[in-house]
Amino acid sequence: MPKIEVNETRCKGCQLCTKACPKQCIEISDTFSTTGYYPAKLAKQDCCIGCGMCFQVCPDIAITVFR
């Protein structure tokens, strides 16, 4: 299954990826990252289709898409 990995030290929790995801797979964590933001996370299993939309909109290149 395709998946994404979020680099929590780069993510600033802007939430752009949560809206860009056509399947709404991405949510914001409820715990702080070491940099003091609420990072994004892949919230649902077997949801990601590996389209890469989140990578396109991510300002901080925090997302890596695997397919």
Next chain:
Amino acid sequence: MNAITKRPSSLTQAQFHYCPGCGHSVVHRLVAEVIDELNIKDRAVVVAPVGCAVFADKYFDVDSIQGPHGRGPAIATGIKRAKPESIVFSYQGDGDLASIGMAEIVHAAARGENITVIFINNTIYGMTGGQMAPTTLVGQVATTAPKGRNEKLQGNPINVSEMLAQLKSAKYIERVSSDSAPNIIKAKKAIKKAFQNQLDGVGFSFVEVLSICPTNWGVTPLKGLEFLREKMIAQYPLGVFKDLTVANKEGK
């Protein structure tokens, strides 16, 4: 399972200092990907502006010069004329390019310099704290226009792309947006064309990218995207304003 996305090699590993959601970072990635794809990393030169992107040299892993406020196109002109083999691009915001640097960009375009200019339009001064820029929309609140820009007092915003397209020597002028994944992909195509034009000796190429500035607009990044789509694109329509690429390739 393989990674299908990666950080472009023309970017350093430095963490962007930009605010959450800022459009600058997206455009940095697009420019770096284009430099990678055209294989021009060893001869690319970035002219960093004054503004939020003043540290562009920290992020682009290419040669760089940081120019005085608004003078990017003049510096790019000098580099390109002295070292024609280099691929020079000036990366500027709207406070830099459309305000104090207006003369430099107009005359660089009028001279038809073979350079590439990336213009980030977020309708406000970012680094200095949200003052009104020449591109601020009528009615938009800024720290120097607390009741919103008043048409009678401060006039109307300047549409830089439309203005430069009037100049005979400007060869390629396009306005794109960074609000959604499809538009970001289109923006990359425009940026790539602007760099390819320089390689082909076409002449002055200019890409304006509409971007959000959530911090100085006082909204969340997602609300900022709504503002961009509803208000900014009404004032700054997307599209190609001039394209004389084919007629001006070297050797034709």
